[in-house]
Amino acid sequence: MKRSPLDGSEHTSWIYLLPGLLLYAAFVFGPIVAALGLSLTSWDGLTVPKWVGLGNYVDLFSDDRFYIALRNNAELMIFYCVLPLVLGIALAACVWNLKQREQLALRTFLFLPYIMPTAVLGIIWAWLYNPAFGPFNQFLRAVGLGAFALPWLGDFDFVLPAVGIVATWYFFGFCMVIFLTGIQRIDPSLFDAAKVDGASARKTFFWITLPLLMPEIRVVLLLTVIASIKSFDLIFTMTRGGPANATLVPNIYMYQLGFELNRFGAAAAIAIVGALLTFAINYAIHRLVGSQNKG
Amino acid sequence: MSRSSNIPAATLSFRIILWLLAFVTITPFLLLLLTSIKSKADVLKGAFALPAYPHFENYVDAWSAGHFNIYFWNSIIVVIPVVAASVFLGLLTGFAFAYLSFPLRRTLFGILTIGMMVPAEAFIIPLYYEMRYLGLINTYAAVIVPQIAMSIPFSTIFLASAMQQLPDEILEAAVLDGAGRFYILRKIVIPLMVPAMSTLALFLFIWTWNEFLIPFILVNDDAYRTLPLGMLFFQGRYTVNTPVLTAGAVIVIAPLILTYLVFQRRFIAGLTAGATK
Numbered sequence: 167m168k169r170s171p172l173d174g175s176e177h178t179s180w181i182y183l184l185p186g187l188l189l190y191a192a193f194v195f196g197p198i199v200a201a202l203g204l205s206l207t208s209w210d211g212l213t214v215p216k217w218v219g220l221g222n223y224v225d226l227f228s229d230d231r232f233y234i235a236l237r238n239n240a241e242l243m244i245f246y247c248v249l250p251l252v253l254g255i256a257l258a259a260c261v262w263n264l265k266q267r268e269q270l271a272l273r274t275f276l277f278l279p280y281i282m283p284t285a286v287l288g289i290i291w292a293w294l295y296n297p298a299f300g301p302f303n304q305f306l307r308a309v310g311l312g313a314f315a316l317p318w319l320g321d322f323d324f325v326l327p328a329v330g331i332v333a334t335w336y337f338f339g340f341c342m343v344i345f346l347t348g349i350q351r352i353d354p355s356l357f358d359a360a361k362v363d364g365a366s367a368r369k370t371f372f373w374i375t376l377p378l379l380m381p382e383i384r385v386v387l388l389l390t391v392i393a394s395i396k397s398f399d400l401i402f403t404m405t406r407g408g409p410a411n412a413t414l415v416p417n418i419y420m421y422q423l424g425f426e427l428n429r430f431g432a433a434a435a436i437a438i439v440g441a442l443l444t445f446a447i448n449y450a451i452h453r454l455v456g457s458q459n460k461g
Numbered sequence: 462m463s464r465s466s467n468i469p470a471a472t473l474s475f476r477i478i479l480w481l482l483a484f485v486t487i488t489p490f491l492l493l494l495l496t497s498i499k500s501k502a503d504v505l506k507g508a509f510a511l512p513a514y515p516h517f518e519n520y521v522d523a524w525s526a527g528h529f530n531i532y533f534w535n536s537i538i539v540v541i542p543v544v545a546a547s548v549f550l551g552l553l554t555g556f557a558f559a560y561l562s563f564p565l566r567r568t569l570f571g572i573l574t575i576g577m578m579v580p581a582e583a584f585i586i587p588l589y590y591e592m593r594y595l596g597l598i599n600t601y602a603a604v605i606v607p608q609i610a611m612s613i614p615f616s617t618i619f620l621a622s623a624m625q626q627l628p629d630e631i632l633e634a635a636v637l638d639g640a641g642r643f644y645i646l647r648k649i650v651i652p653l654m655v656p657a658m659s660t661l662a663l664f665l666f667i668w669t670w671n672e673f674l675i676p677f678i679l680v681n682d683d684a685y686r687t688l689p690l691g692m693l694f695f696q697g698r699y700t701v702n703t704p705v706l707t708a709g710a711v712i713v714i715a716p717l718i719l720t721y722l723v724f725q726r727r728f729i730a731g732l733t734a735g736a737t738k
Binding site: 170171172173174176178179180182183185186187189190192193194195196197198200201204211257260261263264268271272273274275276277278279281282283284285286289290291292293294299300301304305308335339343344347392395396398399403417420424425430433434437438440441444445448 | 472475476478479480482483484486487489490492493504505507508509550551553554556557559560561562563564569572573575576578579580582583584585586587588590591606607609610611613614616617629632633636642645667670671672673674678688689690692693696703706707710713714717718721722725728729732733
């Protein structure tokens with residue numbers, strides 16, 4: 167960093183740093199380190215924690231339920247990451263050509279779910295999906311698709327997509343907005359040149375728009391993948407991981423082990439695996455998804 | 462492909478699809494609003510049927526009998542100090558990271574970014590026991606203090622990068638005039654940071670209003686629950702009374718929708734600027 171004109175005595179710098187850093191250390195970083203330590207112990211929350219080394223991690227990776235949770239999480243990524251990404255790009259490419267006011271109006275509507283509390287969205291969708299009086303099944307019956315009016319959140323096969331669609335609904339407008347600014351960042355003369363060369367709309371999209379949107383694709387992937395790994399609120403309020411583990415994800419499992427079964431060491435181990443997974447995926451996306459401007 | 466001749470037809474069908482999608486996207490909210498003014502008898506006539514006349518008493522029920530008055534008040538009591546303290550502390554630490562040198566600068570910055578990536582789920586158990594040790598479970602402090610701490614990394618990085626964009630000349634001139642650091646922060650930097658501070662406050666308001674895990678774990682007394690929590694426990698008591706339940710949901714999301722509609726441009730500009738940096 168270049169020296170700023172304000173730079174001077176290092177002692178007085180701490181006056182600015184300490185209030186924020188101390189609070190952060192006490193209530194975020196300290197607990198993160200403590201979680202790491204806790205994951206190496208066996209602890210019921212009452213007695214003295216017992217050191218077990220990597221025992222919790224060994225147990226976890228021979229635990230079928232943990233694998234179920236990981237597999238569900240991987241499947242949910244289709245709904246958290248892939249669908250919003252694809253829909254977002256496609257919509258941005260369509261909306262981009264429209265007049266400013268119409269663009270703004272569409273953006274306002276499509277973005278709306280993203281500002282809502284996911285816990286409350288879960289409760290709302292549990293009502294929409296309700297098999298007895300939920301509007302969703304009433305709609306299906308009204309249009310003659312009564313055969314498909316399933317008990318969505320109680321059906322072992324359909325519950326994961328049913329929850330996943332809510333995540334897609336939550337994220338796709340957000341993705342569109344990010345891609346829309348990405349497209350506006352692209353030099354318009356590139357599109358003009360493509361038109362002069364007689365490139366079709368499809369070719370222009372795949373050869374110009376898409377490659378130049380790589381920085382945005384990377385950001386969207388990062389944010390949605392992390393959101394899918396930490397998913398808790400939405401699933402907790404809709405299904406609590408059920409029926410029969412069909413929507414169990416690591417953070418729900420962590421909650422069950424910790425706050426329902428008082429196995430805090432094992433729960434902390436799941437939390438740490440989740441954090442490591444986040445770091446690993448973050449790193450992988452930074453390395454694999456190329457971008458023109460390094461950031 | 463002769464694109465020019467196809468454009469009107471193509472865009473029209475595109476536009477119809479886009480508007481249909483926009484309509485489907487907000488349908489859950491429209492249904493919520495519609496159901497919240499129905500009577501229980503109206504609900505039995507079907508989800509899409511209109512009520513004979515609006516039943517605003519559902520809101521009264523949710524507000525007083527459903528304790529939403531308490532939850533709403535708690536959300537306000539929590540959001541204001543979290544936003545104010547986070548912006549204030551973000552200004553101080555952001556100022557230090559933007560302009561000052563100090564030992565372990567890079568390490569401290571790295572430690573801050575860890576806090577931005579690790580979700581609260583990962584450290585909620587130690588945090589719960591820390592709060593219990595401090596005797597803060599079931600207090601406003603249990604909900605307020607950790608959320609200030611959790612927002613420090615974002616506030617710091619957001620404001621530091623905004624401060625770094627200020628031209629050096631302004632600061633140099635102030636230093637030449639003999640102004641001290643704190644004076645420069647107060648009289649020169651902060652006035653220029655007002656747009657960045659208001660964008661930050663907007664993000665923090667929405668995140669804090671929506672926070673679920675922290676109050677869920679650290680508070681179990683109804684008197685301290687914020688709106689999203691209140692909604693969950695309210696659902697447990699009122700599952701059969703859909704109109705009052707939906708009225709409660711409207712009370713939770715109405716302030717968000719209002720804020721979003723008023724500050725939409727600022728919100729989206731801040732979001733996309735942050736996302737592509």
